[in-house]
Amino acid sequence: MNTKKQLEKFERNLDVLKSITRAFEHSATKRMEVNKREIEGLDKYLLDVKQTYVNIKISVVGKGKNTEAAYRSHARKPTKQKIVVLVSSEPSYYGHLLNYMVDSFLKEVSFGGADALIIGKPGREEFDKKNKQRIKYAFYDFDDSKPNWNVVHDVAEIMAGYAEIQVIFSKYKSIMTQDVRKQDVAQEITNVRPQEHKKYLIKPEPATALSFLEKQIITSQLLQKLYENGLAKNAIRVKILEIGEIAERLSEHLAKFEKFKRKVIRNINNRKLAGLYSSSDVWQSSSIFTIYR
Structure with a gap:
């Protein structure tokens, strides 16, 4: 030649x-744009649901009558104490983000007294490498490119049965920075305070409406974490491709x-x-x- x-x-x-x-x-950037839009939409939806939820509580107990105790109460009836959920998804991750997420998950479940649940094959595969204690866990597969939304419903139903719901996920901050976060989703419900007081008349009974709204908040927050996870994961791809x-x-x-x-x-x-x-x-x-x- x-x-x-x-x-x-x-x-x-x-x-x-x-x-x-x-x-x-370009593909990673487009996916980031989609995830950002979905997260913003869920933020608005959650704000509305939370305000409806907390105002129903106030309507039930009466304004000024032990409202703080009402804020801290749950309408649903948890039968188990604690669950730790690791949110990952296919396709595979780049860099060290997944490794940090699994380390945080392993640390949390190693204390004992909590059930473990993993979403996504990448999280399961990485956890299996480090699971020297043979900790048992439930597993649900989830793929960003062809999501099965029934998984969100099924996992949220499981989560709703626990008093403490720790979710470990990745959060986008910038192209250069993605964080591993741990959030108690159940605590987020009791932290809600009204922006303006409204009166509601609920039929047949307030407890039914409140329990339904609590499950909606849990489901929406889980879905939000999946989008956050996808956003952070695609940001890493852009970073690797660029620098x-x-x-x-x-x-x-x-x-x-x-x-x-x-x-x-x-x-x-x-x-x-x-x-x-x-x-x-x-x-x-x-x-x-x-x-x-």
């Missing part, structure tokens, strides 16, 4: 790598290309042919070197 063909092949390979990188980055391992590999290929180019120039004695190469698109830095936005 002559030198010119080698250079042309190298440039084509770099162009393909650049196109694949941009395609994956992470893939970017480093592309930079290495570019460095090799420049080295190969200099070697070719030294070996070409025909000035006319050298001029032809230098005017070719293969030497234009803008066609190769601008990998990212």
